[in-house]
Every structure is written in C-alpha cells, then in structure tokens.
Amino acid sequence: MKRANEVAANVINEVEGxxxxxxxxxxxxxxxxxxxxxxxxxLQGMFEDDRAERxxxxxxxxxxxxxxxxxxxxxxxxxxxxxxxxxxxxxAAAAKLAIRELTGLDFGxxxxxxxxxxxxxxxxSSTSDVAATLxxxxxxxSDADLSANQIALLATxxxxxxxxxxxxxxxxxxxxxxxxxxxxxxxxxxxMTVLGFDTDPTxxxxxxxxxxxPEYDWRDIQAFRPLRGLLRYGIWNNCxxxxxxxxxxxxxxxQRFLPKQNFERLLELINQLGATGLQVAHSGSIAxxxxxxxxxxxxxxxREGCRYLSELGVDExxxxxxxxxxxx
Amino acid sequence: MFDAVDEATVMPRLIRxxxxxxxxxxxxxxxxxxxxxxxxxxxxxxxxxxAHVIESTSGTFGLALAILCNRYGYSLTxxxxxIVSDSLRQRMTQxxxxxxxxxxxxxxxxxxxxxxERLQRYxxxxxxxxxxxxxxxxxxxxxxxxxxxxxxxTIGRIDCLVGSVGSGGSMCGTTKYxxxxxxxxxxxxxxxxxxxxxxxxxxLRLVRGLGNSILPENLDHSCFDxxxxxxxxxxxxxxxELHERYGIFMxxxxxxxxxxxxxxxxxxxxxxxxxxGPDEGYRYEGSAYNxxxxxxxxxxxxxxTNEPTNVTCPAAGDSPWFTVNWxxxxxxxxxxxxxxxxx
Numbered sequence: 001m002k003r004a005n006e007v008a009a010n011v012i013n014e015v016e017g018x019x020x021x022x023x024x025x026x027x028x029x030x031x032x033x034x035x036x037x038x039x040x041x042x043l044q045g046m047f048e049d050d051r052a053e054r055x056x057x058x059x060x061x062x063x064x065x066x067x068x069x070x071x072x073x074x075x076x077x078x079x080x081x082x083x084x085x086x087x088x089x090x091x092a093a094a095a096k097l098a099i100r101e102l103t104g105l106d107f108g109x110x111x112x113x114x115x116x117x118x119x120x121x122x123x124x125s126s127t128s129d130v131a132a133t134l135x136x137x138x139x140x141x142s143d144a145d146l147s148a149n150q151i152a153l154l155a156t157x158x159x160x161x162x163x164x165x166x167x168x169x170x171x172x173x174x175x176x177x178x179x180x181x182x183x184x185x186x187x188x189x190x191x192m193t194v195l196g197f198d199t200d201p202t203x204x205x206x207x208x209x210x211x212x213x214p215e216y217d218w219r220d221i222q223a224f225r226p227l228r229g230l231l232r233y234g235i236w237n238n239c240x241x242x243x244x245x246x247x248x249x250x251x252x253x254x255q256r257f258l259p260k261q262n263f264e265r266l267l268e269l270i271n272q273l274g275a276t277g278l279q280v281a282h283s284g285s286i287a288x289x290x291x292x293x294x295x296x297x298x299x300x301x302x303r304e305g306c307r308y309l310s311e312l313g314v315d316e317x318x319x320x321x322x323x324x325x326x327x328x
Numbered sequence: 329m330f331d332a333v334d335e336a337t338v339m340p341r342l343i344r345x346x347x348x349x350x351x352x353x354x355x356x357x358x359x360x361x362x363x364x365x366x367x368x369x370x371x372x373x374x375x376x377x378x379a380h381v382i383e384s385t386s387g388t389f390g391l392a393l394a395i396l397c398n399r400y401g402y403s404l405t406x407x408x409x410x411i412v413s414d415s416l417r418q419r420m421t422q423x424x425x426x427x428x429x430x431x432x433x434x435x436x437x438x439x440x441x442x443x444x445e446r447l448q449r450y451x452x453x454x455x456x457x458x459x460x461x462x463x464x465x466x467x468x469x470x471x472x473x474x475x476x477x478x479x480x481x482t483i484g485r486i487d488c489l490v491g492s493v494g495s496g497g498s499m500c501g502t503t504k505y506x507x508x509x510x511x512x513x514x515x516x517x518x519x520x521x522x523x524x525x526x527x528x529x530x531x532l533r534l535v536r537g538l539g540n541s542i543l544p545e546n547l548d549h550s551c552f553d554x555x556x557x558x559x560x561x562x563x564x565x566x567x568x569e570l571h572e573r574y575g576i577f578m579x580x581x582x583x584x585x586x587x588x589x590x591x592x593x594x595x596x597x598x599x600x601x602x603x604x605g606p607d608e609g610y611r612y613e614g615s616a617y618n619x620x621x622x623x624x625x626x627x628x629x630x631x632x633t634n635e636p637t638n639v640t641c642p643a644a645g646d647s648p649w650f651t652v653n654w655x656x657x658x659x660x661x662x663x664x665x666x667x668x669x670x671x
Contacts, residue, residue, distance in 0.1 A: 218368065222473035226505045229477030233484040242484060245509040 244277025
C-alpha cells in the first residue's frame with residue numbers, strides 16, 4: 001500500500017503499452033488466486049478485545065475440500081470490472097476495492113471466479129470467492145501478496161462479514177464484522193477429522209448476512225470466557241478433546257439463536273460415536289462431528305456416524321481433514 | 329504494564345504444589361467481583377464519578393471496593409463490625425472509605441444481620457446510592473468466569489475445584505463456568521463448624537471470611553459434591569503448613585482449602601485439583617502465624633488429624649474436621665436426612 005504511486009505508474013505503463021501495442025509482454029497482465037472455504041465455526045460469540053471492548057467474533061473451521069479460484073486481468077471497458085458469472089457482485093466489488101487500495105486509481109478488468117462450494121448453507125462461499133479475488137488482483141497489479149490482515153479488512157468491506165480462513169494455517173479469534181483479529185492463537189488448529197453434513201438436507205438455504213444477529217446478554221458474555229480459555233489451551237497443546245468440548249458448548253449456546261434440526265440427537269451422537277465434539281455453522285445449517293485422526297477406530301466411527309445420520313434424513317456427508325492441506 | 333493497581337493484581341498466580349495439585353493464589357480475590365460489579369454498573373449507567381457506593385462487609389470485599397472507589401472517584405461507605413481489624417480499617421480509611429461499625433449483633437443474624445439492617449437504613453435515606461450486594465448480586469459469582477478462563481488456558485482440564493465459602497461467589501461461580509465444558513467436575517466446599525452455610529448452628533468464628541451467620545442467596549448448595557468443616561485449630565495449622573512446606577504465605581481461608589485439597593488429591597491422585605487462595609498472609613501475622621496468639625486463643629495445634637470424620641448429617645459433626653458427601657443436593661435435602669451416622 002505504501003508504494004501506491006509506483007505501482008500505479010507500472011500499471012498505467014502496462015495498460016498504455018497494451019493499448020498502443022507497444023508492450024513487450026505477450027498478453028494482458030493476469031493474476032490467479034485461490035482461497036479455501038470453511039465448515040462453520042469452532043466458537044462464535046461475543047468477546048472482549050484488548051481494550052476491554054466487546055465485539056462479535058468467531059474461530060472458523062477451515063475446509064480444504066472447498067476451494068475458490070479467481071483469475072483477474074487488467075483491461076476491458078473503462079473502469080468497470082466484468083465478472084463471470086455475473087451474479088458474483090461481491091467479488092467484483094472486492095476487485096474494485098483492491099485495485100483502488102493498491103494503486104490509488106480505478107482500473108477496469110475481467111474477473112473469473114469459480115468454486116466448489118454450495119451457497120447458502122453457511123459454508124463461506126462468498127468469502128472464499130472474495131479472498132481468491134483479492135489475491136488474484138493483488139498479483140496482477142502488485143509485486144507483493146496481500147497480508148492476511150489486509151485481505152480480512154478488504155473482504156469485510158466488500159461483504160459486511162467474513163470468516164477467518166485467510167489466516168490459515170494460523171488460527172485467530174476474528175471480529176468478522178470489523179475485519180480485525182481479536183486474538184491470534186499463534187498456531188494452527190491440531191489435526192482433526194470432521195464428519196460434515198447439512199442439518200437441513202432440504203437445502204432451503206439461509207441468507208447468512210440477512211440473519212438477525214444474536215442478542216447476547218451479560219450471562220452469555222461471561223460464558224464465552226471459559227470457552228475462549230479452553231480453546232486457547234487446546235490450540236497451544238494440540239488437544240482435540242478441549243477443542244471438541246468448546247465447539248459443543250458453542251453450538252449449544254447458538255441453538256438459542258439459530259436452532260439446528262435434531263440438535264438433541266446430534267448431542268447424543270457425540271457420546272455414542274466417541275466423537276470429541278460437535279461443531280456448527282453459527283449462521284448456517286451445516287454441522288460436523290469431530291474425531292481424532294490418530295485414533296485407529298476413527299474410520300469405523302465415521303461409518304457408524306453416516307448410518308446414524310441417515311436415520312435423521314441426512315444422507316450426504318463429507319470428511320474434512322483439518323490441519324493437513326489448509327492453504328490459500 | 330497496567331494502568332491501575334487493581335488491574336495489575338486481580339488475576340492469581342498459579343502455582344503447582346504437586347503433580348496434580350495447584351493453588352490459584354490471589355493478592356486479593358475479591359477485586360474480581362468488585363471490578364465486575366462496578367464495571368457492569370457503569371455500563372448500565374447506574375454509577376458515575378461522584379456516586380455513593382454502600383456495602384456491608386467485614387473484610388476483603390470492602391478493601392477491594394475501597395481500592396476501586398478510590399480509583400474511580402466514588403465515595404464509599406462500608407458498614408462493618410468490631411471484628412474488622414485495625415490495619416484493615418486503616419487501609420480502607422486511607423483509601424477514602426468511610427467505615428461505619430455496628431456495635432451490637434442482631435438477634436436473628438449476628439453481626440452480619442446487624443450490618444445489613446444499618447445498610448438498609450442508608451439506602452432508605454439515599455435511594456440513588458449503589459449497593460453492590462455481594463451476597464445476592466448474581467454478578468458476584470458471574471465475575472469468576474474470568475478465573476475459569478485463566479485456569480483453562482494454563483491447566484486445560486481440571487477435575488476438582490476446592491475452596492472456602494463465604495458468600496458463595498467464588499466457588500459457585502468458578503464451578504459453574506468450569507462445568508460448562510466438563511459437567512463432571514468435582515466441587516468441594518470448605519466451611520467452619522460454627523457457620524450456618526451448610527446446615528449447622530451459628531456461633532463465634534475466629535477465622536474471617538470463612539463461613540457466615542446468614543445464608544447468602546449466592547450460595548447454591550447444589551454445586552457441591554463434598555462439604556468439609558474445619559475448626560480454627562486445623563485451619564490455622566494448615567495455613568502454617570502451606571507456608572512451611574511450600575513457602576506460600578496466604579490467609580486462613582487458603583489454609584483451609586489447602587488442607588481439604590491436599591486430602592482430596594491424596595485419595596484421588598489422578599484428578600487435576602485446584603484450590604483457591606483468596607488473600608495473602610499479612611493480615612494474619614498476628615494471629616494464624618503467631619504461636620502466642622494461637623495458644624492464648626486455645627487453638628494452637630501441632631499435628632493435623634489428617635483424615636476427616638465422615639458424617640451423613642452436618643449437625644452430627646463434632647470432630648475438628650468432618651465431611652458430608654454432599655452429592656450436589658440442596659440444603660433441605662441434606663439436613664432432612666434422619667439417620668445420624670458417624671465413622
């Protein structure tokens with residue numbers, strides 16, 4: 001951001017060069033970016049930041065199975081961003097923001113975004129699209145990649161709220177409506193195997209950003225404190241059991257605000273299957289049972305889990321290996 | 329770096345005494361609920377600089393309030409009784425608090441009852457004054473969520489929590505927040521034989537802050553798996569032993585908790601056990617740590633009984649150290665038990 005003038009000058013040269021056919025390059029300058037999606041959260045609620053102010057914040061559970069990919073190239077008509085598919089307006093807005101932020105000017109371009117994530121179930125498709133776009137744009141107009149903090153701020157500006165996957169492989173408590181880190185846990189989540197599924201298989205979907213924000217009272221805010229402490233311990237000490245317990249209680253609190261179908265049964269399944277906990281999308285419908293990948297009986301537990309879930313009408317499941325292939 | 333003494337000293341030092349035995353040693357544990365109650369009152373607009381705070385207290389909660397009211401510019405009246413030590417009263421007064429001492433105990437609630445009566449008269453005259461109400465204000469136990477957070481961060485899994493009970497705030501609060509993620513956590517209360525908290529008759533107590541003459545609303549008996557009663561001799565000896573063995577210089581309420589926690593971990597060596605240490609030993613240099621005073625009071629003890637007597641009914645206990653397997657029952661459920669069994 002500091003070298004905006006220099007960057008702008010380079011970009012102007014580039015664009016002019018192409019327009020007059022004098023550019024030495026073979027084709028238009030283009031950048032590619034990728035970003036992973038998420039599978040809901042381990043913890044979400046209201047917390048005090050280091051100025052003792054209360055903010056809504058979350059700890060995302062990253063999902064390396066879901067990837068967004070964006071390609072951006074300068075040019076096109078005037079200052080407009082043409083995006084394909086046309087309905088990905090947030091990605092287009094993010095591209096515009098990033099160009100302005102990085103160059104100080106409005107350049108136009110062509111953006112192509114694709115992902116492997118179904119929208120509306122709270123799996124962060126718009127955030128990973130936006131993060132992928134921001135990376136692609138920055139690689140087009142700048143030599144240096146955007147930092148995770150920069151991506152977080154721009155993504156929040158582009159879509160009002162986002163998740164914390166841009167900080168992977170690190171783990172943070174993220175004020176998702178402000179784009180700021182409340183606490184950096186300084187380490188990745190330990191390796192976990194999550195049996196993921198949609199608690200609402202009819203896939204009615206939820207307008208995640210239109211959902212009314214939970215009204216936490218002082219009792220809730222106090223309850224989030226020990227959860228944050230145990231999560232901190234779990235991350236620092238690679239303790240899946242601690243993380244599982246935190247996720248379960250967070251999902252119990254969230255049940256008052258965005259209830260999941262068959263929730264009591266899901267809680268029973270934790271013990272029945274020997275899972276370490278249950279995590280949910282706090283503004284969506286997906287959920288996951290957390291298991292220890294180093295346990296030899298995990299594969300068997302996953303199969304049993306699929307059977308019990310199908311009794312609840314949940315026939316589609318996925319296995320998410322957290323902590324192995326996370327990267328943007 | 330901190331902006332004020334209360335922020336610098338509110339959190340405990342966590343010390344490992346044995347592989348599974350930890351103490352959370354506070355400079356002044358009551359700073360935590362005092363801070364939380366006042367900051368919530370500020371948040372709700374119930375209090376601002378120049379406000380008048382009134383409370384009934386014989387000790388550490390009053391000192392905590394005095395420190396905070398001094399910082400925030402509130403005027404403070406503490407209704408206390410003759411038991412308050414001169415040094416404590418001096419500290420409170422130097423911090424700007426007015427200490428009003430009731431001289432006669434009331435018929436129904438001893439000195440604690442008399443203090444609350446006088447406090448009520450203050451509030452009748454000045455309805456806008458702020459009363460933290462440590463014995464009934466739910467924000468007292470709620471403040472201890474921060475301790476649960478700290479214990480989790482540093483130790484992770486905790487199997488047993490032990491502590492002395494006075495208002496019920498620290499033990500019921502910390503227990504409740506630790507149990508959010510581990511409902512099976514054992515919680516063990518320590519009381520004094522002449523305290524009414526767990527179903528025994530009232531009487532004079534040499535140990536300050538341990539036990540009570542009235543039942544506070546903040547005491548939720550169903551928190552506790554076990555309750556122990558320790559007499560003054562055992563309590564003071566335990567405080568000295570904690571100092572002699574580990575160099576940890578704390579008050580009598582810590583000593584009592586140490587004795588019971590050490591016993592628990594001896595019998596349950598796999599359970600990660602934490603006990604609370606509400607304040608430091610300086611206040612007790614003339615008493616618990618002074619053999620002459622102890623002998624004069626008739627509470628000088630050189631060896632602990634080491635094992636409590638098991639009783640099923642609180643009223644049946646008559647040894648220096650006895651215990652009831654409380655099993656998270658209510659007070660009537662425990663004291664209504666007909667059989668009196670000892671052994």
